[in-house]
Amino acid sequence: MKYKFILVLFSVILIVGCSKKGDSINYEYIYSKPIAYSDGIEVSSLESEGMKESSIRGMMDYINSVDQHRIHNILILKNSKLVFEEYFEGYALNMNVPSFDGALMQYDKNTDHFMASVSKSVTSVIFGIAVKDGYITDLDNKVIDYFPQFTDVLTGDKANITIRHLLTMTCGLAFDESSYLYGDPRNELTQVIAMDDPLNFIFSKPLLTSPGTQFHYSSACGIVLSAILEEATGMSFLDYANENLFDPLQSEGGSWSAMHSGLFLASGGLYFKARELSKIGLLFLNEGQWEGTQIITEDWIQSSQEEHISTGGGIFPNTSYGYQWWNTHVNVNGTSHSCFFAAGWGDQYMFIIPGLELIVEFNAGNYVRSATISPFYLLENYILEAIK
Numbered sequence: 317m318k319y320k321f322i323l324v325l326f327s328v329i330l331i332v333g334c335s336k337k338g339d340s341i342n343y344e345y346i347y348s349k350p351i352a353y354s355d356g357i358e359v360s361s362l363e364s365e366g367m368k369e370s371s372i373r374g375m376m377d378y379i380n381s382v383d384q385h386r387i388h389n390i391l392i393l394k395n396s397k398l399v400f401e402e403y404f405e406g407y408a409l410n411m412n413v414p415s416f417d418g419a420l421m422q423y424d425k426n427t428d429h430f431m432a433s434v435s436k437s438v439t440s441v442i443f444g445i446a447v448k449d450g451y452i453t454d455l456d457n458k459v460i461d462y463f464p465q466f467t468d469v470l471t472g473d474k475a476n477i478t479i480r481h482l483l484t485m486t487c488g489l490a491f492d493e494s495s496y497l498y499g500d501p502r503n504e505l506t507q508v509i510a511m512d513d514p515l516n517f518i519f520s521k522p523l524l525t526s527p528g529t530q531f532h533y534s535s536a537c538g539i540v541l542s543a544i545l546e547e548a549t550g551m552s553f554l555d556y557a558n559e560n561l562f563d564p565l566q567s568e569g570g571s572w573s574a575m576h577s578g579l580f581l582a583s584g585g586l587y588f589k590a591r592e593l594s595k596i597g598l599l600f601l602n603e604g605q606w607e608g609t610q611i612i613t614e615d616w617i618q619s620s621q622e623e624h625i626s627t628g629g630g631i632f633p634n635t636s637y638g639y640q641w642w643n644t645h646v647n648v649n650g651t652s653h654s655c656f657f658a659a660g661w662g663d664q665y666m667f668i669i670p671g672l673e674l675i676v677e678f679n680a681g682n683y684v685r686s687a688t689i690s691p692f693y694l695l696e697n698y699i700l701e702a703i704k
Contacts, residue, residue, distance in 0.1 A: 561596075649703065
C-alpha cells in the first residue's frame with residue numbers, strides 16, 4: 317500500500333496474581349515471544365538471543381505499577397530478530413487541545429503512531445538513497461545552487477550553507493522552535509507549516525553562527541533537505557520515499573504530513589507503525605540491505621552515525637550529531653558501546669547499538685508533562701541490564 321499524505325493543521329499483556337494492596341493493583345507479567353507475521357520480520361525469544369527474561373519481566377512489572385505512565389509501545393530487536401513487543405493504552409495526539417490528549421485508545425501493531433522528529437532520521441535514510449542513486453553527487457554542494465531564486469536572501473556567509481550543514485544541523489540559521497510549544501502561533505515551526513513560502517522564511521533568518529561551526533537544533537534543516545531532494549529527483553518527496561524505501565520494505569499504511577505550501581514536513585510529519593520503523597533500524601545492522609536489495613550504502617550507514625558535531629549538551633547531554641541521528645555511548649557489562657538514536661517530541665525513540673546487534677523502540681505521549689517513566693531509564697536499568 318502506498319503512503320498517503322495528510323495536511324497538517326495487542327499484543328495482550330498477560331497478568332496473573334492480581335491482588336489489591338491499598339488502592340493499587342500488583343501485576344505479575346508473563347512474557348511470550350512476539351507473534352510472527354508475513355511482514356519480513358523474524359521473531360525469537362529473549363533467552364534464545366542472549367537476553368535475560370527476568371530483567372524484562374521486571375521492567376513490565378514496574379511499568380504496569382505506574383498509573384498513567386504514557387508509554388504506548390516498546391519493541392526490542394536482538395540479532396536482527398524481534399524478541400519483545402508490547403503495546404499499552406494511551407491517548408491519541410490531538411494538536412487542537414492544550415494537553416494534546418485526544419481520545420483514549422489501545423495502541424497495537426497496526427497503529428500509525430506520530431513519530432515527531434524521528435521523521436528526521438527517516439528523511440536522512442531517504443536522502444541517503446538519493447545519494448546512492450546519483451541524484452546527489454556531493455554533500456558539499458551549496459543550497460543556493462538548488463534554489464537560485466533566493467539569491468536575494470541567501471547572501472554573505474549564508475550563501476555558503478551546504479547539504480552537509482543541513483544534515484548535521486550546523487547551517488547556522490536562527491530558527492526558534494523551543495521558546496514556545498508546538499502549535500503555539502509564536503513557534504516558528506508552527507508558522508512555517510502554515511506559510512505559502514516556507515523556504516523564503518527559513519533562508520531569510522539571520523545567521524547565529526558561521527555555517528559548519530556549531531550545532532543548532534532546527535527542524536528547518538529537514539524541510540530544506542526534502543525540498544532539495546524534490547529538486548534533484550524531479551519527484552515529490554513522498555513519491556520518492558514510497559518507491560525507494562517504503563515499498564521495498566513491504567511497509568503498509570502510514571502517512572506523512574504536508575505543509576500548507578505542499579512541501580512535506582520531512583522533519584516531523586511521519587505517522588508510522590512501530591514494526592515498520594524497526595525495519596529501517598534493521599537496515600543499519602544489515603549493511604543497508606533488505607531481503608537482498610541494497611537500500612542504502614554501507615558508507616551512508618557509517619557516515620550517518622559518525623560524530624560530526626558536538627551538540628554541546630542541549631536537549632540530550634553527552635551526545636553528538638551525525639546525519640540527522642543523535643550519537644552517544646552506553647555501558648553494558650563494563651564495556652562502552654556506541655549508540656545512535658532517532659528522537660522525537662513526546663518521547664519517540666529508536667536506539668541502535670551495533671556492537672550488541674540491538675534495536676530498542678519506544679513510542680509515548682509525553683507531549684506536555686514530564687515523563688513519569690523515562691525511556692532512557694528503562695533502557696539503562698532494565699533492557700541493557702538484560703544483556704548476558
